[in-house]
Amino acid sequence: MTDPALQLIHTPRSHFARKVRLLLDGLGIEAELIDAVNAADPDPARFGPNPLLKVPTLIDHGRPVFESDHIAMHLVRTRDPDDRFDVLTADVDVLNARAVLNGVMALEVELILGARSGLDTAQPRFAKMREAIERSLAWLESNASVFEGPVSYLGFHVLSMRDHVALYDLVPLDYPRLQACADGIARLPFTESSKPV
Numbered sequence: 001m002t003d004p005a006l007q008l009i010h011t012p013r014s015h016f017a018r019k020v021r022l023l024l025d026g027l028g029i030e031a032e033l034i035d036a037v038n039a040a041d042p043d044p045a046r047f048g049p050n051p052l053l054k055v056p057t058l059i060d061h062g063r064p065v066f067e068s069d070h071i072a073m074h075l076v077r078t079r080d081p082d083d084r085f086d087v088l089t090a091d092v093d094v095l096n097a098r099a100v101l102n103g104v105m106a107l108e109v110e111l112i113l114g115a116r117s118g119l120d121t122a123q124p125r126f127a128k129m130r131e132a133i134e135r136s137l138a139w140l141e142s143n144a145s146v147f148e149g150p151v152s153y154l155g156f157h158v159l160s161m162r163d164h165v166a167l168y169d170l171v172p173l174d175y176p177r178l179q180a181c182a183d184g185i186a187r188l189p190f191t192e193s194s195k196p197v
């Protein structure tokens, strides 16, 4: 049953929100999903209490939590004392991989929402962003040993990023080790319901 005390403002295609949804689903925590519909929309009302006008935002008994990784940490600290998906890790290799994955996702947002807002994404600033995405994916591929081991929040980043890049077809996804990690996570029974379409 959905817990009315816990709400997640998201969009169905948001990869940052999907990391959180995978964590919620993996932990068996029900939350009411509130669809902001279009992350590029300038209307502040879409984004609830978030002054950055971004998703996701978690609202826990009326208290907002901003930023996907802060939301994940909050959920674990309040509801998962065993930290089953290693959200609270201090492992530098894992944190670096998360930073690169989050960076790729942020660059994608700029390219997609830039185009949606009518900007010319052939400009050099956007070309640099595409270059950074490709270099980051290559970096992740050559550091893919970090993805070995039990299912973790890091894997939720990989699946969220991979499915989003595939959906928008921004760059080629010819990275077998990264794909294998994403495919492994995608086989978990709770991942399909949050897959972006």
Ligand SMILES: N[C@@H](CCC(=O)N[C@@H](CS)C(=O)NCC(=O)O)C(=O)O
Pocket: 013, 014, 015, 016, 017, 039, 040, 053, 054, 055, 056, 066, 067, 068, 069, 106, 109, 113
């Ligand atoms: N660092 C933030 C990034 C959130 C983010 O960029 N969300 C995108 C959707 S995937 C968004 O709402 N963008 C709106 C905008 O940039 O105008 C997080 O991890 O929560």
